[in-house]
Amino acid sequence: MAEPVISATGLSKSYGDFQAVRGIDLRVEPGEVFAFLGPNGAGKTTTVEILEGYRERSGGEVRVLGEDPARIDRAWRERVGVVLQECRLTPELTVREAVAQYAGYYPSPRAVDETVSLVGLEGRADVRTSKLSGGQQRRLDVALALVGDPELLFLDEPTTGFDPSARRQAWEVIGTLRDLGKTIILTTHYMDEAQALADRVAILAAGEIVAQGPPGRLGDRDERATRISFRLGAGRSPDELPATARELARVDGHEVSIEAQDPVPVLLELTRWATDAGLLLDGLEVRQPSLEDVYLELTSPAAPADAGHGERPRRDSG
Template sequence: MDRSGFSQSPLRNLPCDADGVPVREGTRTTAGLALPQTGLMSDHVVRVDGLRKTYRGGFEALRGVSFDIGRGETFALLGPNGAGKSTVIEILEGYRDRTSGEAEVLGVDPHRGGLAWKARLGIVLQNTGEAPTATVRELLAHFASFYPRSRDVEETIAAVGLTEKAKVSVRKLSGGQRRRVDVALGIIGRPELLFLDEPTTGFDPEVRRQFWDLIRDLQRDGTSILLTTHYLDEAAELAERAAILVGGQVASVGPIDELGGPDARVPLVRWREGGEVREQRTQDPGGVVAALHARLGEPDRLEVVRPSLEDVYLSFLGDEARRTTAAGGVA
């Protein structure tokens, strides 16, 4: 069983059998359920404010996490293992209760979200269990029947680049192709919000790039996406905004190119002079370079380094390690 109480499936939205295929509840399907009415359409699909989660034994997994995700936005949740990312996602998906704080997904408290609410979500897990014996087309057609406004099956298969594999058993596909099936299952119901958990883990560079193209297509369609990934280049490529989670707290949140604040993105001018490497951080690297040329002619090993997302991310991890060490913990 997966953590929603349903059998393991690329989606947690619907009750499934042991093979990960949705099952009907009597003669009723989610297609017969009215979608929840939440009043005026909000500009945000996710709102989290002061979210806390304390497990038995007193371990604080989340310590006041706050962020929001705009409608149609791709938002990346970044952080090392153990930072609390999975706990946040589980709470937003309606699986895990929070200790305190507020959470709202598509205008609904996820703890109270029912099947109609879940039908508005798409969830692609990092690990999806054993592949079913059904063909790609059969599996997608079966899932599509459970949604009130599903995508066309053939169009969805084409969107994930599996047209030539439509009649092949999912069990016979390669790992990368199965991942594409996972994504197809995640988008077949035209979700308003798509959760992508480490979607390209194990992909080779070419397949990763192809997957990025698919995500861009979803973005153009207006799908809101919550992405968790350890690949910072992936986050920088796909997300408009991100939150860096460290030690159960949000270390920084905002547009990708502004994470860490202005001080974290100050360029560094580095050169060699008098046998020593010298550095200067400055908001005007062009001016510093011009001054060096005027004074030294052609400075040895001159370079301008602009901090990347990875540099900012690692600086927060380093700060946390230093705080942990100072507190007598394990860095």
């Protein structure tokens, strides 16, 4: 397996008595899009700014691109692109000029016009940055982070305050970056954003990771499919299940789970089969927890840090 782009164990940060980040373990692989999801004040920006080399950590081991971000040099900066949570760009420069200025900071930058197109601003290249909409300014900010052709890109709340269409456009840009093979770390407090963009999500609450995994499976949920689960009685083989159910079933010992886009016909078939065969579908459950349910439960101040959802065994937690 390739060297991870980011690895951290026990990463923590305190301000006086206040523990902003309480021991985070992380591993991000090359080419991954990794999102920190959490409410304001959960420690997302603090964590990311430690990884970016802006802040010193209080404890833990951290490596980003093989270096300790507390002791980075210019060569490291050439491999990393950063988009801060808030930055108003120089209003006097045009889009193309701003990108060309940043291009000059890197040893082998991407072509300026190509970078401008990559963020969808080719039609605005000669416009002063002060004339751009909020969403366009943010995309220009991404272009500035991208022009050095970095391996690793940090995006801190890339779409906060955007209207829905601006968010869609920003998502498309991030999708393009993923296709370029960049490793991307982003923070967000939008669940749908994490879901749309990230390969893996870490939910942060009060400075701790309370759940981590692919967004569709965080807290055992999968928005697109309803999960039907039950136990087969002893001596029963999954091969006896009705056709559709057998096709979709995942079997683990006696545990059967079926993920179905449209659960009603599957259930009908299943219950008819069970009734005909005189079977009890022991522990039958039909569940569709929303990511929002999971997220709110995990991040509510009352929830214990190990609220269970993140700890449940999963086939694949990344």
